[in-house]
Amino acid sequence: MSSKTYSIAAIPADGIGPEVIAAGITALNALADTLQTFKLEFTNYDWSSDTYKQTGKYIPDGGLDALKKHDAILFGAVGAPDVPDHVSLWGLRLAICQPFQQYANVRPTKIFRGTESPLRRCSTGDLDWVIVRENSEGEYAGQGGRSHRGKPWEIATETAIFSRHGVERIMRFAFETARKRPRKLLTVVTKSNAQRNGMVLWDEVAKDVSLEFPDVTVDKMLVDAMTARMVLKPETLDTIVASNLHADILSDLAAALAGSIGIAPTSNLDPTRENPSMFEPIHGSAFDITGLGVANPVATFWTAAEMLAWLGEEDASKQLLECVEKVCEQGVLTQDLGGKATTQQVTDAVVAEIRKLSTQ
Numbered sequence: 001m002s003s004k005t006y007s008i009a010a011i012p013a014d015g016i017g018p019e020v021i022a023a024g025i026t027a028l029n030a031l032a033d034t035l036q037t038f039k040l041e042f043t044n045y046d047w048s049s050d051t052y053k054q055t056g057k058y059i060p061d062g063g064l065d066a067l068k069k070h071d072a073i074l075f076g077a078v079g080a081p082d083v084p085d086h087v088s089l090w091g092l093r094l095a096i097c098q099p100f101q102q103y104a105n106v107r108p109t110k111i112f113r114g115t116e117s118p119l120r121r122c123s124t125g126d127l128d129w130v131i132v133r134e135n136s137e138g139e140y141a142g143q144g145g146r147s148h149r150g151k152p153w154e155i156a157t158e159t160a161i162f163s164r165h166g167v168e169r170i171m172r173f174a175f176e177t178a179r180k181r182p183r184k185l186l187t188v189v190t191k192s193n194a195q196r197n198g199m200v201l202w203d204e205v206a207k208d209v210s211l212e213f214p215d216v217t218v219d220k221m222l223v224d225a226m227t228a229r230m231v232l233k234p235e236t237l238d239t240i241v242a243s244n245l246h247a248d249i250l251s252d253l254a255a256a257l258a259g260s261i262g263i264a265p266t267s268n269l270d271p272t273r274e275n276p277s278m279f280e281p282i283h284g285s286a287f288d289i290t291g292l293g294v295a296n297p298v299a300t301f302w303t304a305a306e307m308l309a310w311l312g313e314e315d316a317s318k319q320l321l322e323c324v325e326k327v328c329e330q331g332v333l334t335q336d337l338g339g340k341a342t343t344q345q346v347t348d349a350v351v352a353e354i355r356k357l358s359t360q
Contacts, residue, residue: 008074034355049078107134112325305321
């Protein structure tokens with residue numbers, strides 16, 4: 001039986017990005033070699049803050065055209081101490097997400113076997129969540145400006161954009177996601193008591209789209225109250241949809257509640273599949289531990305599993321994540337999860353578990 005070959009663009013970028021992406025590629029290659037049901041071809045793109053400092057841009061001319069030829073993108077992290085964050089984010093990550101219409105940012109959360117939530121009373125099922133983040137407009141639309149710089153009357157504006165088109169497509173995606181999960185429960189996060197235009201439209205569209213999904217139970221939460229609910233009543237949540245800014249913050253809280261931001265993945269999806277989707281761990285470049293060999297690769301392994309599922313290799317995705325959980329159960333954990341293992345030791349343990357799949 002011939003196996004399908006997938007072309008993957010790897011963009012390690014900054015900080016611990018190269019370390020965890022290297023670990024992810026090692027695990028993915030081991031999985032492909034062991035299962036022999038698919039093949040992966042990686043192309044490395046050396047786009048980083050160093051590239052920016054040397055050339056004045058993160059992505060060279062024609063870079064996006066090159067990316068578009070791949071089936072998926074595996075991204076590390078962007079950000080450097082000597083480059084303003086808004087320059088690095090808009091220069092690389094958002095410069096890919098926005099033109100590629102990766103409007104659905106999906107962030108699953110769960111407590112891995114062998115790890116513990118800071119919420120000590122939580123069982124593993126209590127934080128089985130999927131956060132769906134609107135990823136193309138909202139508070140990160142990039143609309144606004146500054147005037148009268150340096151004067152006492154200097155003004156800066158940041159305009160949040162909520163289009164009916166943008167809200168409808170993310171709501172429909174969120175309802176479809178909730179429908180596929182056992183509980184069929186969707187929580188719509190809003191702040192329409194204070195943001196009386198864009199978020200009111202958000203609420204109205206959510207209500208309209210809900211009529212198409214009578215089998216999905218819907219509730220609504222103001223974002224500030226949502227933070228308390230996530231901590232105090234995590235078992236009452238399942239699928240969550242929120243705006244660009246709100247979901248960005250809530251998903252980091254979710255990762256911390258699950259044990260560490262070092263285990264959390266992100267999928268930046270173009271659900272139309274006209275463009276390649278991009279998969280990344282959410283932990284950032286973490287320059288404070290760069291080069292120390294202690295970065296947690298689990299978020300990248302989970303990210304890699306999400307990428308495989310999106311490509312259609314769902315069995316392989318489940319097997320990879322199961323191998324990662326087995327390693328966590330064995331106590332092979334990095335320091336952010338209370339262990340002493342290095343990045344390499346965790347990677348080696350995961351690869352060893354993957355190799356065992358050939359005998360099962």
